[in-house]
Amino acid sequence: MCSDSREIALEDGLLCVAMAVMNSLLEAEARGISSCILTPRGKDSLKILRLQKEDKLVLFVGFGYEEKDAFQVKRYRAPLNELVSYEWYGRKQ
Ligand SMILES: Cc1cc2nc3c(=O)[nH]c(=O)nc-3n(C[C@H](O)[C@H](O)[C@H](O)COP(=O)(O)O)c2cc1C
Secondary structure, three states: OOOOHHHHHHHHHHHHHHHHHHHHHHHHHHOOOEEEEEOOOHHHHHHHOOOOOOOOOOOEEEEEOOOOOOOOOOOOOOOHHHHOOOOOOOOOO
């Protein structure tokens, strides 16, 4: 992989955001708080948070308490044993 230092800094920044968001989501879940990640699109996103146009908004993360029966569609979750590999990709035990 080739990358100049500016790209590395950008990737590092995004990775830091991702790690902070992931930790926040896990902590929220552990406390019974629901969350939703949304990709900001367009200028409206900047307006909502009153950011300057040179600011870079990476993600919206909403937290809140889920209304009872709010989700009408049953969400599919692949079983862990379909997703997890041991030692190398594809090894299932
Ligand atoms: C980085 C990232 C960005 C996302 N952006 C959006 C988005 O802009 N709009 C959207 O409907 N879902 C978006 N999602 C997906 C939702 O946050 C959520 O994961 C999805 O609705 C499935 O929910 P569930 O995993 O609880 O079933 C994004 C997910 C990730 C990880």
